[in-house]
Amino acid sequence: MVPEELPEWLKVYTKKISSMGIFDEKEANHVLVNEYLPGQGIMPHEDGPLFYPTVSTISLGSHTVLDFYSPLQDSTKEDGDLVSSSSSYESRYMCSVLLQPRSLILVRDDMYKVNLHGIAERKEDLVTDKIVNLDKCDDVSVGQTLTRSTRVSLTIRVMPKILKAKLLLGRKR
Numbered sequence: 001m002v003p004e005e006l007p008e009w010l011k012v013y014t015k016k017i018s019s020m021g022i023f024d025e026k027e028a029n030h031v032l033v034n035e036y037l038p039g040q041g042i043m044p045h046e047d048g049p050l051f052y053p054t055v056s057t058i059s060l061g062s063h064t065v066l067d068f069y070s071p072l073q074d075s076t077k078e079d080g081d082l083v084s085s086s087s088s089y090e091s092r093y094m095c096s097v098l099l100q101p102r103s104l105i106l107v108r109d110d111m112y113k114v115n116l117h118g119i120a121e122r123k124e125d126l127v128t129d130k131i132v133n134l135d136k137c138d139d140v141s142v143g144q145t146l147t148r149s150t151r152v153s154l155t156i157r158v159m160p161k162i163l164k165a166k167l168l169l170g171r172k173r
């Protein structure tokens with residue numbers, strides 16, 4: 001991956017978040033911008049080993065609900081094509097976090113490295129007691145239905161390999 005300078009407006013946020021010390025002494029050098037229309041989501045996944053294992057995401061526009069799932073057990077993985085009921089996302093569902101507009105979420109350690117995260121393809125979200133941060137959210141209570149609008153997320157993280165690429169490019173000049 002060839003590094004590029006971040007736009008100044010984004011640097012305001014990468015610098016502010018990095019100054020909290022969440023990436024050790026490193027500074028965020030990678031921003032993923034995603035747009036979700038109502039009804040759009042992202043399949044449960046891990047972000048992988050390329051990134052420093054703390055990730056920060058700013059939500060803009062709509063709220064959304066980020067769902068967490070436990071990983072497949074090794075025995076299930078060895079089954080190959082045989083998908084047992086214990087491998088369904090339903091059975092692996094752990095909890096959710098409500099991401100309100102203008103909020104920042106930090107995901108780290110096992111929640112990032114071991115478990116999977118995803119956003120369901122829904123136009124509205126029912127607030128349940130599986131949302132673990134309800135006490136931190138304004139004006140939301142269990143049983144309420146929240147209608148999604150367009151959401152833009154800024155996923156701000158550290159990609160250590162970019163630093164190495166920069167060094168290599170520097171050497172060639």
Ligand SMILES: O=C(O)CCC(=O)C(=O)O
Pocket residue numbers: 032034042047057066117153155
């Ligand atoms: O939009 C979000 O909040 C999550 C995005 C995400 O998990 C990803 O792009 O890997």
Ligand SMILES: [Fe+2]
Pocket residue numbers: 045046047117
């Ligand atoms: Fe992700």
